[in-house]
Structures are given as C-alpha cells and as structure tokens.
Amino acid sequence: MDQPQSVQIYLIIAIGIVTMLVMAGAIIIFVVFYQKKMIQEQMKRQALEFEYQQKMLEAELQSQESERRRLAADLHDSIGGMLSTIRVGITTIAKKLPEPGQVDQTKQMLDDTISSVRRISRDLMPSTLEKFGLLNALTELCERFQATSGIVIHFTEEGSYQTMDKNRELMVFRIVQELINNAIKHAQASEINVTLSYQNNLAIIVEDNGIGFDAEAFINDKTGGKGLGLFNIENRARLLSGRVEYDKERRKGSKTVLTIPVGNETIV
Amino acid sequence: MQYLDIMVISSHALTITYFIAGLLHARNFFSQTPEYRWLAISLFFSVATEVAGDILLYFDVIPNYASIPYHLFCVVTFSGFFYHAINWAPLKKPIIIVNVVYILFTSVNYLFIQKIQSASYPQTIRSLVIIVFSITFFYKMLKELPTHQLQRDALFWIVSGVFFSYSGKLAIYSVTNYLITVQGDNMIIIWTFHHLLTIIGNTFIIYGGFLRLRKSNSYSS
Known part of the structure; x- marks a missing residue:
C-alpha cells in the first residue's frame, strides 16, 4: 500500500x-x-x-x-x-x-x-375535647373506660403539653380511644397505661399487660375485618404526619407508640 | 518505538485489563447473580484467548488459531450476560436463534469464506448483536427505572463500556477484510486502535466492578 x-x-x-x-x-x-x-x-x-x-x-x-x-x-x-x-x-x-x-x-x-x-x-x-382540650378529654376517656370495663387504666402526662389544632387533637383522641378499646376488647388485659409525652415530638404510648397481638397480621387480614381499627389508626397517624409503632419484641402484653411531629399542622 | 511495539504493549495492557475486570467480577462467583457470572466467564475467556495467542506466537504459529473458539462462542457468553442483565423472558427465543445462526455462520466463514486469515465478518455481526443488546438494555432501563442513581449502578457502567467499545470496533471490523485482501495492510495500526478501544471498554467494566465491591463492602460492614 x-x-x-x-x-x-x-x-x-x-x-x-x-x-x-x-x-x-x-x-x-x-x-x-x-x-x-x-x-x-x-x-x-x-x-x-x-x-x-x-x-x-x-x-x-x-x-x-x-x-x-x-x-x-x-x-x-x-x-x-x-x-x-x-x-x-x-x-x-x-x-x-x-x-x-x-x-x-x-x-x-x-x-x-x-x-x-x-x-x-x-x-x-367528646364535648370535653372541644371545651377543655386533649388532656382533659383523655383523662375523662380513661376514667370512663375504667368505670365501664373494670380494668385499671392509668393516664400519665410527661412534659408540658401545648394545645394543637382541634382537628388534630380529635384525631389523636380517636387513636387513643381505638387503642384502649382494642386492649379492653381483645387483649384480656387487667391494666392499661396511657402516657402522653411532650418533648421534641408528641408521643402517646398505650401499653397493656394482656395477651398481645401481631399488628402486621391484623393489618394484612383483608377477610375478617380484624384490622380495620388498626388501619384507621394508621390512616389518622399518616394524616398527622406521624407514625405508629407496635413493639414486637415484647413478650407479654402490647405496646403501641404514636409519635407526631410538633408544629406540623398539615391537616385541615 | 515502532508501531509493532506499540501494538504489542497495547495487547499486553489489554490482557491485564481483561484479567483485572475478570477478577473483580468473579468474586464470590457461585453466590452472585447470573449476569455477573456470565460476565466473568466472558472476561476470562478473553484472557485465555489472548494468552493462548501469545503462546502460539512464541512458538511461531499463527495466533489466529487461538481466537477460533473465542470467535465461535463469545456471543454465547455475551448473550448469557445480556439475557440476565436485561431480565426479559421473551428475549430467550431470539437470543437462541441469534446464537445458532452466529455459530453456524462463523463455522462456515472459517471453513469456506475467510478461513483462518481473518474472522472480520463474524466480528462485524458480533458487534452489531452486542450493540443491539446494549440498546435493548438501555431501553429496558428507561422503561422500568430500576434505580434512581444510574451513576452508582454497576450494570450501567459495564453495558456502557461494552457498548462504547463495540461501537468503535464495528467501524474497524467492517473494513478489516477490505484492508487485508485489497490493500494488503499489515493491520498493526488498526489492531492498536482495536486494543485501545477494548482497554477503554474494560476500564468502564473495571469501574463497574469497583462499584460492586464498594456496595458489597458497605453491606457487610
């Protein structure tokens, strides 16, 4: 080439x-x-x-x-x-x-x-919620449930709670109402502790000494409608930009923690 | 330095990059996903071919003999890699057909058409097949969006390397026959280009290997 x-x-x-x-x-x-x-x-x-x-x-x-x-x-x-x-x-x-x-x-x-x-x-x-706020409404709720069910229900407040929007308070109230209701109806508990802790976030802890439950199985149960209450709890928590955690490690009873970020007023 | 020396050096560098890429992707060979196993096989197949070619050259035998198995079966290893990387079941049949046709054509080419002198026709077809596989992989990636960070996806780098290198090589393979038979070219410069393109492609594949290594280290720690 x-x-x-x-x-x-x-x-x-x-x-x-x-x-x-x-x-x-x-x-x-x-x-x-x-x-x-x-x-x-x-x-x-x-x-x-x-x-x-x-x-x-x-x-x-x-x-x-x-x-x-x-x-x-x-x-x-x-x-x-x-x-x-x-x-x-x-x-x-x-x-x-x-x-x-x-x-x-x-x-x-x-x-x-x-x-x-x-x-x-x-x-x-709950008229107490509208008139006197979340703390009084929760106290009254616990007293009322204790009186009707005979189960000992303690309500404890940690930190100084600052009021939220009425709709948010109503949602928190409904969640606690559902959790106590579940403990009374299904958990065979003799004692329930409800703690409202207000620090960086608002945390509400509901624990009982009953037989416990598998939250995931309840939520995934599409046939029996067992998980409807928990499903509503999760939905309400989501609307509050919060989260619900179920303590799976617990050997006896159940513990549910609802955490809501403070100052996040996303819902109407 | 003569052109021949550059070609020999680039050839050795090429073998080294194949070896490094092969080592990186052959880690935990039996526990990794099939696409990486096929890739490792393909890379070591290339290393073996290069080393065999050098051995034949040492004994004054035409090194083209060493590349016969590679030219016959390298599309099989690439097909294995792309079939699992693309992960699309309907591709199985077309891939089998392509492989059968390619192997038959390469055999016929060795026996009757170009014979041992060159395998540029099968190489051209191989380049086209690999380019089509790569484009299919990219298309599937855009359709399914499997990852949010493409730059951290090892498979993306590997396929990009293969695609880049074979796109350039297609230009070389398509004129190889003309250069040898009509122009009587000694192919030294052209093969140097070829080696450089392969080294670039292998660099991408090695980077993909490092990404995988980093990922597995971060999982284990």
Missing part, C-alpha cells in the same frame, strides 16, 4: 471510529439525562397521587366526624331530652299511684337508658 493512500484510509477509519464513538457516547448521555427526567416525573406523579389520597382520606374522616357530631347532637338533644321528659312524666304519674314503688324498676331502666344515651353521645363526639 503506497504511503498517501494508506494515510487516507487510516484517516477515514479514524473518522469512522470517532463517529461511532460519538454516537455511542451521545446515546449513553441521552440515557443518563432521560432517566433523570423520567425519575423526576415519576416522583412528581407519586407526590400528586399521595396528595390526592391524603385529601380523600381527610374528606372521608371529616365526613365521618361530622356524621358522628350530628348523631351525637341528635342523641343528646332529641332522644336524651325526650327520655328526660318521659322520666319526669313517670315520676308525676307515680306520685298519683296508690303504690309509687311499682314504677321504680321502670324508672331505673329509664335512668340506665338515659346514661347509655349520654355515654354513646359522648363517645361519638
């Missing part, structure tokens, strides 16, 4: 190689940048989906609460009022009877019914 021709051929080959390398490099760079763009879009989409789910959840819980509020008001004002009037009527009739003691049993049943209506009304919408 003569010299100038070979140089020309090598030059053509070199140009060919460089062209191929540039094309390959361009494809690799395109892959890197396009992948970044796709990931950003995917994250944006996920954030939008998450926001939509949160809003749906909020709306659902709010409609639940407003329905409870309406039911509580109807029970207290309408049925409760009517029952009180009936009681007054019975007392008046009893005075006219030759033996007033004949209606004592009926009056007792009516008193029990009035108490039940009040209790159900309070459970549906």
Whole structure:
C-alpha cells in the first residue's frame, strides 16, 4: 500500500471510529439525562397521587366526624331530652299511684337508658375535647373506660403539653380511644397505661399487660375485618404526619407508640 | 518505538485489563447473580484467548488459531450476560436463534469464506448483536427505572463500556477484510486502535466492578 493512500484510509477509519464513538457516547448521555427526567416525573406523579389520597382520606374522616357530631347532637338533644321528659312524666304519674314503688324498676331502666344515651353521645363526639382540650378529654376517656370495663387504666402526662389544632387533637383522641378499646376488647388485659409525652415530638404510648397481638397480621387480614381499627389508626397517624409503632419484641402484653411531629399542622 | 511495539504493549495492557475486570467480577462467583457470572466467564475467556495467542506466537504459529473458539462462542457468553442483565423472558427465543445462526455462520466463514486469515465478518455481526443488546438494555432501563442513581449502578457502567467499545470496533471490523485482501495492510495500526478501544471498554467494566465491591463492602460492614 503506497504511503498517501494508506494515510487516507487510516484517516477515514479514524473518522469512522470517532463517529461511532460519538454516537455511542451521545446515546449513553441521552440515557443518563432521560432517566433523570423520567425519575423526576415519576416522583412528581407519586407526590400528586399521595396528595390526592391524603385529601380523600381527610374528606372521608371529616365526613365521618361530622356524621358522628350530628348523631351525637341528635342523641343528646332529641332522644336524651325526650327520655328526660318521659322520666319526669313517670315520676308525676307515680306520685298519683296508690303504690309509687311499682314504677321504680321502670324508672331505673329509664335512668340506665338515659346514661347509655349520654355515654354513646359522648363517645361519638367528646364535648370535653372541644371545651377543655386533649388532656382533659383523655383523662375523662380513661376514667370512663375504667368505670365501664373494670380494668385499671392509668393516664400519665410527661412534659408540658401545648394545645394543637382541634382537628388534630380529635384525631389523636380517636387513636387513643381505638387503642384502649382494642386492649379492653381483645387483649384480656387487667391494666392499661396511657402516657402522653411532650418533648421534641408528641408521643402517646398505650401499653397493656394482656395477651398481645401481631399488628402486621391484623393489618394484612383483608377477610375478617380484624384490622380495620388498626388501619384507621394508621390512616389518622399518616394524616398527622406521624407514625405508629407496635413493639414486637415484647413478650407479654402490647405496646403501641404514636409519635407526631410538633408544629406540623398539615391537616385541615 | 515502532508501531509493532506499540501494538504489542497495547495487547499486553489489554490482557491485564481483561484479567483485572475478570477478577473483580468473579468474586464470590457461585453466590452472585447470573449476569455477573456470565460476565466473568466472558472476561476470562478473553484472557485465555489472548494468552493462548501469545503462546502460539512464541512458538511461531499463527495466533489466529487461538481466537477460533473465542470467535465461535463469545456471543454465547455475551448473550448469557445480556439475557440476565436485561431480565426479559421473551428475549430467550431470539437470543437462541441469534446464537445458532452466529455459530453456524462463523463455522462456515472459517471453513469456506475467510478461513483462518481473518474472522472480520463474524466480528462485524458480533458487534452489531452486542450493540443491539446494549440498546435493548438501555431501553429496558428507561422503561422500568430500576434505580434512581444510574451513576452508582454497576450494570450501567459495564453495558456502557461494552457498548462504547463495540461501537468503535464495528467501524474497524467492517473494513478489516477490505484492508487485508485489497490493500494488503499489515493491520498493526488498526489492531492498536482495536486494543485501545477494548482497554477503554474494560476500564468502564473495571469501574463497574469497583462499584460492586464498594456496595458489597458497605453491606457487610
């Protein structure tokens, strides 16, 4: 091969190689940048989906609460009022009877019914929470559960609690209500401790000395509806930007810790 | 320094990079995922071919004989690597067909067409097959977004290295036959280019190996 021709051929080959390398490099760079763009879009989409789910959840819980509020008001004002009037009527009739003691049993049943209506009304919408705040509402809740179940319930407060938005307090209250309810209904506990700790975060710890439970199994149980309460707890905690942890290492009883960041007023 | 010396040095450097890359990816051979096993096999296959070529040259035998098994079966090892790296079941059948056709064509080429003088036709086909595999891998990666940090993904670096190196080599292989048969070229400069491209590709593969090493160390500590 003569010299100038070979140089020309090598030059053509070199140009060919460089062209191929540039094309390959361009494809690799395109892959890197396009992948970044796709990931950003995917994250944006996920954030939008998450926001939509949160809003749906909020709306659902709010409609639940407003329905409870309406039911509580109807029970207290309408049925409760009517029952009180009936009681007054019975007392008046009893005075006219030759033996007033004949209606004592009926009056007792009516008193029990009035108490039940009040209790159900309070459970549906705790007026203490609206009037006196979370601490008093939780104290009253523990006292009420102790009185009706016979289980010893201690409520302890650590740190100085600062009030939150009413809706957030209502959500915390519902979580504690559900946890105590679970301990009473399923855990066969004889003692329940509720601790509200307010330091960097708001932490609420509910522990009992019962038989314990497998939270994951309950949540994953799609058939029996056993995990519905825990599912609601998790949803409420998510709306509070908090988290619920179940102590799995515990040998006896159960311990649930709800942690909520302070000053995060994300929900309505 | 003569062109021949540069080519010999680049050839040895190439063997060393193959060996380092092979060692890095052959770590815990039996406990790692199949794509890395195939990659390690492919890299050591290359080392063996290079060493065998040098031995034959030492005994004044044409080193081309040493590369016959490599040219016949290296697409099989690359296919194994890409099949598992792409991880897409429908690819199995096309890959088998490509391999069978490639092996048949390479055999026919050795027996009747280019014979022992050169294997540039199969090499050209091999380059195209590997480029198609690499583009498929990138496409799948963009479609599924398996990782958020591409620059930390060992497979991305390995495939980029293979893709980069074989893109350049395609330009070489496609003119090799013309250079040898028509121009009567001694191929020293061209093979030096070839070695440099392979060294660049192997550097990417070695970097992928280091990423894997760092990842496994961070898991174990």
